[in-house]
Amino acid sequence: MVRITLFSAIMATFAIVAVTATAAEADAAKPPIQTLSKGVSEDLDDEGKPMQYINSVFGDEDDDDYTPEQLEQRSVMRRTKHHHKHSRKHKSKTSSRKLFTVGPASSDSLWSNNVQITWYASHDLQNPQCGNGGGSWQPENSSHIGAVVKGWTDGPQCGEFVKLCNKDANNHCVQVRVIDKCAGCGENHVDLTKSAFKKLSPSGSLTEGRIHGLQMYRSGQKPNPWDIALFGPKLLQG
Ligand SMILES: *[C@@H]1O[C@H](CO)[C@@H](O)[C@H](O)[C@H]1NC(C)=O
Numbered sequence: 001m002v003r004i005t006l007f008s009a010i011m012a013t014f015a016i017v018a019v020t021a022t023a024a025e026a027d028a029a030k031p032p033i034q035t036l037s038k039g040v041s042e043d044l045d046d047e048g049k050p051m052q053y054i055n056s057v058f059g060d061e062d063d064d065d066y067t068p069e070q071l072e073q074r075s076v077m078r079r080t081k082h083h084h085k086h087s088r089k090h091k092s093k094t095s096s097r098k099l100f101t102v103g104p105a106s107s108d109s110l111w112s113n114n115v116q117i118t119w120y121a122s123h124d125l126q127n128p129q130c131g132n133g134g135g136s137w138q139p140e141n142s143s144h145i146g147a148v149v150k151g152w153t154d155g156p157q158c159g160e161f162v163k164l165c166n167k168d169a170n171n172h173c174v175q176v177r178v179i180d181k182c183a184g185c186g187e188n189h190v191d192l193t194k195s196a197f198k199k200l201s202p203s204g205s206l207t208e209g210r211i212h213g214l215q216m217y218r219s220g221q222k223p224n225p226w227d228i229a230l231f232g233p234k235l236l237q238g
Contacts, residue, residue, distance in 0.1 A: 045224040052225040059142030059229035060099050060195035100172045100199040107220025108163050115188045115216040119197035128180035130158035133233035144230045147180035147191040159236050161219035166200045174199045175219055177231045
């Protein structure tokens with residue numbers, strides 16, 4: 001009995017070793033996992049994670065141009081859009097998005113500390129001079145975009161993101177993308193959509209009209225997920 005048991009144990013050990021060896025051989029025979037060769041430009045964010053694009057259609061959920069019916073429709077769209085498309089992590093972020101931060105991020109670097117802002121709307125927003133993806137998109141009051149004077153050498157260039165902050169508005173900061181030229185502006189002036197302006201005004205409304213003394217930062221990170229309704233298509237020309 002003892003012998004048989006010992007024999008069985010030895011055979012079992014051999015069997016395990018054999019299976020393990022076979023698996024190892026199979027692994028070795030498999031082609032290596034396909035990886036993208038270096039130099040192939042992937043669409044990655046500033047942390048090296050794949051860019052995600054969404055189109056919320058309505059842009060800034062806090063924009064008050066919408067009727068209650070439109071807001072309800074928007075939240076229905078938001079629900080159906082995000083629930084299957086994004087992981088839990090992103091879902092909670094997008095479904096209760098606050099499109100401002102309090103204070104700049106540590107990755108933002110100060111660009112200018114005395115910028116003035118104004119706002120423009122409706123048809124003035126259409127057909128921005130930096131392009132709108134070959135006509136595939138038009139900015140709206142609820143987008144987060146801005147216009148600056150042509151030839152502001154040290155200023156933001158077409159397609160760049162800036163972060164504007166106002167200490168007098170609870171230190172709210174808004175990330176906007178510069179996609180247009182402003183004929184009536186000088187340097188250190190950003191003409192904004194209504195939705196972006198309202199985030200930065202002490203009253204939370206448009207009544208100030210013009211506000212001075214804001215801080216402008218180079219955005220350390222592009223938004224990801226990137227909402228096309230807010231910022232337009234990544235490629236503005238074409
Ligand atoms: C955009 O803002 C302008 C100016 O306040 C307003 O007249 C217009 O109705 C708004 N557009 C939309 C689509 O709400």
